[in-house]
Amino acid sequence: MKFVTAIIKPFKLDEVREALSAIGVQGLTVTEVKGFGRQKGHTELYRGAEYIVDFLPKVKLEIAIADALLDQTLEAIEKAAHTGKIGDGKIFVFDLESVLRIRTSETGEAAI
Ligand SMILES: Nc1ncnc2c1ncn2[C@@H]1O[C@H](COP(=O)(O)OP(=O)(O)OP(=O)(O)O)[C@@H](O)[C@H]1O
Ligand SMILES: [Mg+2]
Numbered sequence: 001m002k003f004v005t006a007i008i009k010p011f012k013l014d015e016v017r018e019a020l021s022a023i024g025v026q027g028l029t030v031t032e033v034k035g036f037g038r039q040k041g042h043t044e045l046y047r048g049a050e051y052i053v054d055f056l057p058k059v060k061l062e063i064a065i066a067d068a069l070l071d072q073t074l075e076a077i078e079k080a081a082h083t084g085k086i087g088d089g090k091i092f093v094f095d096l097e098s099v100l101r102i103r104t105s106e107t108g109e110a111a112i
Contacts, residue, residue: 001096001109002070006061007035008081008089013059019080020063023072026112029062039086058089064096066109 008016013030020028034055065073070093077091101111 001099001112002065002067002073003094003096004061004063004065004070004073004077005092005094006063006077006081006089007033007058007091008061008077009083009087010057010059012081012083016061016077016080019076020073023076024069025063025065025073025076027064031060031062033058033060037087037090056087064099064112066112 006016010032017028035058036054036056040054061077063073074091074093081089098107099109099111100107104111
């Protein structure tokens with residue numbers, strides 16, 4: 001199993017969620033976050049105005065998936081979150097050791 005963390009532009013959230021639903025992703029967690037990349041936030045535009053602060057608003061997605069869904073998941077996020085401008089975000093992939101569905105005590109891929 002894999003755990004995918006994606007940092008994207010906030011206005012891309014709906015598009016990314018739809019793309020993930022379409023390939024069968026069963027659940028995800030969304031958090032509003034702030035961050036910066038290699039431009040350190042300075043030169044990036046947000047809603048038409050240059051942000052003066054170092055941290056820019058982003059959305060973080062956390063998604064647990066079966067190994068078989070990894071390639072499609074990465075492709076779906078990349079496609080849906082892409083604008084081609086700086087600050088489009090990043091995708092981090094981790095090995096996921098275990099999952100447990102609390103209600104049923106199912107574990108592993110059955111719990112995803
Ligand atoms: N190395 C990193 N570690 C953790 N989070 C990061 C890292 N790089 C980027 N992020 C997160 O992703 C967000 C978007 O990063 P961003 O897309 O600007 O990366 P970048 O490397 O500057 O690429 P680009 O040149 O396309 O802007 C940042 O605001 C931050 O939240
Ligand atoms: Mg950047």
